[in-house]
Amino acid sequence: MSNRIRSALGTLAVGMLASHLVSTVLQNTPDSYNQDLRKFTGGWPIPGWRFFAPNPGVQNVHLLVRETQSQGEPPTPWRDVTPGVTHGWKQVLWNPGSRGPKALFDAMQQLSVMSSNQADFAWVTQSLPYQLVLSASRAAVAADAEGLQFLLMNVFPSAPPEHRMKPILISEWIPLEPAPPAEEPRR
DSSP: OHHHHHHHHHHHHHHHHHHHHHHHHHHTSOTTTOOOTHHHHTTOOOOOOOSSOSSOOOOEEEEEEEEESSTTSOOOOOEEOOOOOOOOGGGGTOOGGGHHHHHHHHHHHHHHHHHHTTOOHHHHHTSHHHHHHHHHHHHHSOTTOSEEEEEEEEEOTTSOGGGSEEEEEEOOOEEOOOOOOOOOOOO
16 A cells, blocks of 8 residues: 555656746746746746846957056956856756856946847946946056946857957946045044
8 A cells, every 4th residue: 555655646746847848948938938837736836037038148248447547557468357157066956156247247238238138338327237337347447547448249159259258338438536544543
């Protein structure tokens, strides 16, 4: 009797997993074929993922900055300050460090969309994505920098070398306030 119960429970578990996977696939088909399956699942949530559709990612966005140290000196060369993303098996289960880079990536993507839609530059500089990218750029320059400029660059890894990089947005020179002097500890 216990073998029959184990077999029945195993079959039920496999059936539930299979129906959940089929429901997930059906829920994530293109919108024109998408069915609202909630009425069939009895309240069981079905994930709604859009990993690659309808517009698969074909480029990487990089944040480059350069700075000036004092008036009259040439700016430093452009340097890539895009946060690195670590990949490993543990990140599938727990990856709280991905939120900051993801927020910056999303902001850079939004600026890319604004740029491709020929948004007015004055409007772009007042947007939250611009302010987030500016804050990330400001954190990446030297404390004694007097000004900074940032550049968002699309990199298409699969494109021919002459078409691999495309600038998205170049900021104006942004003057920086000098860093306040460090306070001495109170005794």
